[in-house]
Amino acid sequence: MIKNDLFLRALKGETVDRPPVWMMRQAGRYLPEFIEIRKKYDFFTRCQTPELASEITIQPIRRFGMDAAILFSDILVIPQAMNIEVEMKPNFGPYLPNPIRTSKDLESVVVPDIQSSLGYVMDAIKMTKEKLNDDVPLIGFAGSPWTILCYCVQGQGSKTFDKAKEFCFTNPVAAHQLLQKITDTTIAYLKEKVKAGVNAVQVFDSWGGMLSPTDYQEFSWQYIQQIIDALKDETPVIAFGKGCWFALGDMSKSGAAALGIDWTCSARNARYLTGGNITLQGNFDPSRLLSPPAAIKKMVHQMINEFGKDKYIVNLGHGILPNIPLENAKAFIDAVKEYKAN
Template sequence: MSLKNDLFLKALKGETVDRPPVWMMRQAGRYLPEFMEIREKYDFFTRCRTPELASEITVQPIHRFGMDAAILFSDILVVPQAMEIEVQMKPNFGPYLPSPIRTQKDVDEVVVPNVHETLDYVMQAIQMTKEKLQDEIPLIGFAGSPWTLLCYCVQGQGSKTFDRAKEFCFTQPVAAHGLLQKITDTTIAYLKAKVQAGVNAVQIFDSWGGMLSPVDYQEFSWSYIQQIIDALKEEVPVIVFGKGCWFALGDMAKSGAAALGVDWTCSAENARYLSGGKITLQGNFDPARLLSPPAEIKKMVTEMIHAFGKDRYIVNLGHGILPNVPVENARAFIEAVKEYRL
């Protein structure tokens, strides 16, 4: 299989390119009117679990803007669901887990599932999406980091501090490491199944890694992400995005990951310095900056590319796109990259 546009894969390999590739985290979703139409008819996990809907949502932004990569519409919490941990998505609230994991007994009851059965709907969505993309651009599969999933499983909902999750790790480390390993084993099997189904790259989202101190990050997050990279790096390029994890960029760069995501609080200069300057970086436009006027967005994107350099760089946001971003502003972001020339 050869892709008509392989700019994204070239950047992951560190090859010289005419311009950097561009995609946006959460590009398939809530800022698009065509997504809102689907959302009116189907609840969140129905959209995730129905391959026809997930694949349609995945390609919506590609039809509109022509990004250099698509990312499968799904959610990181389908993994705990497959592990028989109940997860609900409450409107205007977010994820809610009615029976959070708080004890060793709770951890013992968590299953490592057969992902080919429990998450088969994701694999079907990948195959349908690949048919719709017709080898135009690569497709990215993703998973949450084990630590980020633990945060939800123990806290039971979103949080500004994830204090209960941290308390669990610090007061019951044996139980915490047991849960992290079960999540890691499931995630490895899940991502390998995605590769078999046809994704061209995978991204690990460590959304809550920045909640931990550098020492605790090594113990409760990075050591598990490293297991996932080791298991997958020979099969597929692995991107690691840790929000607020600038302090770990040096270790991340030596991990075998193909690229590292950077959030908007870390400058291009610091990211290049901390990561050693030899690995592909991805990011790091502040999603709220997409609320600026389109002409200003284009100027800032061009400045961002100059700061990172056009090679070993993937243009992206520093976190997911916000629901209130005007469609024309998202278009300005993508166009600025596609029009870029040295």
């Protein structure tokens, strides 16, 4: 039994004294103890070494005592497993030297055996579960098929993902083949994560907001729905689409346990668009963690009041930034723990 099950209870929609809190990207780059590890090991070595990944996962729990841990990994381990080369360049980000641009490029893309290609992730989960000792739940995650396609086709990060969109719009047959391969791999991957011990999973659609509502349905949401359908009876699924407020109505009927909300959508609109019956997660602007600690606490309490304490998980509207002072991150977590409903 998990000692602090507040996060899992909120996912079930149960009444709680206060909402649970964790932060996207909480395991990583803003923590000095993480930076020490980063000096010694490159990015994918950290992902692929269970001892390192588990230690990085635990660091923020040790320091701040969030209500859930999220496994340190990366969404791009999926294309790596699918025989697509991915590098992480310092001060640049992800770089894929051989992006997918044609139907022929798809021939070498495989749906892998998860244990042989991503077994190190399952080892990291088991090691992390041991270290957590059932104190808090552990979240596993994957990128949405559309978000993964964006990197696979663009070859790197982008403000517009113009090449990815061009591929989808000029060669939709190949685009859907790639999306289906990513979806099949992601479902198998998340199922293995559940078997290894994660207590919930989150699908990150970081680039969903790049698409129009119509294109979102075609190139992103239908594949996320497949993932939810495959996983929802095994574990709670959180769906997070950045910039995808227009799809919240469909998302709320998907069978997901919770929906992530970014900071461009108010609590009131999010509750209205989702019908008020599903757990919501979010949506503090990560840059707002640069405000003074006292202001952060006030804004967090206001945010909880606006969402309501039940069917709600306090989080950021996207990942924590590298330049956030530790005392400000602490103020965010402490504000939730100190919350008392009026």
